[in-house]
Amino acid sequence: MITIKDLHKSYTMGTNSLHVLKGINFSVQEGELVSIMGSSGSGKSTLLNILGMLDEADQGSYTLDGVPIKNLNEKIAAQYRNKFLGFIFQSFNLINYKSALDNVGMPLYYQGMKRKERTEKAMAYLEKVGLANWAHHMPNELSGGQKQRVAIARALASDPKVLLADEPTGALDTKTSYEVMDLIQGINDEGKTILIVTHEDDIAHMTKRIVNLKDGLIIDDAPVNQIRAASHV
Amino acid sequence: MFSLERWQEILETISKNKLRTFLTGLSVASGIFILVILLGFGQGMQNGISAEFQRDAANRISVYSGVTSMGYKGLNPGRFIEMTNDDYNYLITKYEDDIEFKSSVYRIWSGTLNYGNESGSYRVEGVYPDYQFLENENLVAGRYINYDDQRLKSKIMVIGNKVQQDLFAGKSAVGEYVQINGINFKVVGVYSDPGGEREETRVFVPLSTSQRVFGGADKVRNLGFTLKPQENFEDALAQSLQFSAEIEEFLKERHLVAPEDTSAINVNNTLESAKRFYDLIGMIKTFFWVVGICTIIAGVVGVSNIMLIIVKERTKEIGIRKALGAQPLSIIGMVLHESIFVTAIAGFTGLILSMALLEVLGPNMQMDYIKNPSVNFNVAITTVFILVFAGALAGFVPAWRAARIKPITALREE
Ligand SMILES: Nc1ncnc2c1ncn2[C@@H]1O[C@H](COP(=O)(O)OP(=O)(O)OP(=O)(O)O)[C@@H](O)[C@H]1O
Ligand SMILES: [Mg+2]
Numbered sequence: 001m002i003t004i005k006d007l008h009k010s011y012t013m014g015t016n017s018l019h020v021l022k023g024i025n026f027s028v029q030e031g032e033l034v035s036i037m038g039s040s041g042s043g044k045s046t047l048l049n050i051l052g053m054l055d056e057a058d059q060g061s062y063t064l065d066g067v068p069i070k071n072l073n074e075k076i077a078a079q080y081r082n083k084f085l086g087f088i089f090q091s092f093n094l095i096n097y098k099s100a101l102d103n104v105g106m107p108l109y110y111q112g113m114k115r116k117e118r119t120e121k122a123m124a125y126l127e128k129v130g131l132a133n134w135a136h137h138m139p140n141e142l143s144g145g146q147k148q149r150v151a152i153a154r155a156l157a158s159d160p161k162v163l164l165a166d167e168p169t170g171a172l173d174t175k176t177s178y179e180v181m182d183l184i185q186g187i188n189d190e191g192k193t194i195l196i197v198t199h200e201d202d203i204a205h206m207t208k209r210i211v212n213l214k215d216g217l218i219i220d221d222a223p224v225n226q227i228r229a230a231s232h233v
Numbered sequence: 234m235f236s237l238e239r240w241q242e243i244l245e246t247i248s249k250n251k252l253r254t255f256l257t258g259l260s261v262a263s264g265i266f267i268l269v270i271l272l273g274f275g276q277g278m279q280n281g282i283s284a285e286f287q288r289d290a291a292n293r294i295s296v297y298s299g300v301t302s303m304g305y306k307g308l309n310p311g312r313f314i315e316m317t318n319d320d321y322n323y324l325i326t327k328y329e330d331d332i333e334f335k336s337s338v339y340r341i342w343s344g345t346l347n348y349g350n351e352s353g354s355y356r357v358e359g360v361y362p363d364y365q366f367l368e369n370e371n372l373v374a375g376r377y378i379n380y381d382d383q384r385l386k387s388k389i390m391v392i393g394n395k396v397q398q399d400l401f402a403g404k405s406a407v408g409e410y411v412q413i414n415g416i417n418f419k420v421v422g423v424y425s426d427p428g429g430e431r432e433e434t435r436v437f438v439p440l441s442t443s444q445r446v447f448g449g450a451d452k453v454r455n456l457g458f459t460l461k462p463q464e465n466f467e468d469a470l471a472q473s474l475q476f477s478a479e480i481e482e483f484l485k486e487r488h489l490v491a492p493e494d495t496s497a498i499n500v501n502n503t504l505e506s507a508k509r510f511y512d513l514i515g516m517i518k519t520f521f522w523v524v525g526i527c528t529i530i531a532g533v534v535g536v537s538n539i540m541l542i543i544v545k546e547r548t549k550e551i552g553i554r555k556a557l558g559a560q561p562l563s564i565i566g567m568v569l570h571e572s573i574f575v576t577a578i579a580g581f582t583g584l585i586l587s588m589a590l591l592e593v594l595g596p597n598m599q600m601d602y603i604k605n606p607s608v609n610f611n612v613a614i615t616t617v618f619i620l621v622f623a624g625a626l627a628g629f630v631p632a633w634r635a636a637r638i639k640p641i642t643a644l645r646e647e
Contacts, residue, residue: 054640087556089644093552154557
């Protein structure tokens, strides 16, 4: 599903250049649930943003579902993001003046789907994350866990190939974190490929594979025995 | 641009962000509002001044006499100069070829009119038949004074509309006898005047009659002339200025008035004052335009500032939308669509409000020199379009920048 080879990325700030990713090689198969770990500043988010086409690598190759991702103009990149990827952010990133339902419908709007169909589909995904009753609430009327579940519903709405989650539980307490992980595990059980950036061990062990990053390189990449979040809830 | 989905999205965004919509709209609406009101008043002043000049013939030259303000040839200042029939006769003979209408006027101070039980005090003047044209009067009933009346010194009079209303309570005055200071005069005509009521409270009798009956001897109070029409305004003005200067010189010499004495013989040239007024109005209107255009520019700057702020404020949202698959063009479209829609609605609101205000206030305006302020609809609507266009242009730059910003940069924005 995902193959990257020799990926490099540096940030330049004034005269300083910071080499963040120093040659990353790895691949993810369809249906995997992978966590990316590493200390703060090790380049986890940078990697995930490149995988999400929100940022560009300086060097190296990236293939997503057989499509080479290289020198895309912003228009194509937007199409690919819409079609291939779903994002879950630590800070939820919901549009604050839109209801939960309309937030979930956004990716469908950009697919050109008509309003009625959009609303039905968005409602189905809200039901899936258990928030059908909150459909018409604004984000500021929802708890952190609820917001993240709306975000997950939104990420799923366009039925993407891969879900990318950057510290999805970073802003949540343990109990809520496990609920969210339970949801993510369920989605993975249905066959969706998911990548999660985290620096919490317990969260990482709820995935099926842990990739460890240090100073811009992968130092460890191993499958783990998945702990079901449901057993903690 | 015109897809239903886009419209729904924009309307929703607008309705959920009322404050920023209101602020954008306000600066546009007030810009248009101020411009239209200013233009309206510019037009109102022009109408008002024009009406003021319609009271009398547009090219009238009037001569008044007064008290000398300086000594001359051994005579003391403070002499009251009175013009005579001879002055008048000399002038109309000398300038026979140039003059179109002419009349001298003898004024009866405090004329009291009596008809039955009704009475009132009016300005009563002895005039020649041409005076009708000098005053720009229209007959609504009967006839004006004629040369037979002059010759026969008939006791007849022509009265203004208002006088008829006052004394005759709606009845026709023609043929009735009315007393002026106790002497019976027969009403032969009723006139109206574009100058309105103020000009219609006057009473005219033949000049010869007034001098005989009211003890005027051969004295006249003032003279009025118009000159024959010329090819163009410049010629007319030049001729009329020369004529004014010549008669002034003649009258001063004849009555032993110092050439530089302006109070004893006063020649008032309507054409000259009209030109001055119209020049002034031209300047005022230009000024209003300049102010109005500055207001519009301020409006445009306001709109572009607000657009900049809106885009800045929405950077994160734009990042989110991009992450969800929004293409650059759709971001530009979203920002522009909203700004054009809001400016257009606000612009037309300002236009309609200001036109409505002019419509309501205009006809009821009772101010000197301002009459029926109004604005050319085409001019107003063009300004709205210019403003909407400028607003779109102003919104385009920030929209374009927003569309180009990398999604990750936009998302990092707080
Ligand atoms: N836009 C940027 N400009 C300059 N430097 C950046 C930028 N984004 C990230 N960095 C730097 O790159 C390095 C890696 O950042 P990154 O966000 O990938 O770390 P991370 O592993 O996600 O850390 P954390 O666990 O704290 O989220 C950090 O040193 C960071 O300061
Ligand atoms: Mg990070």
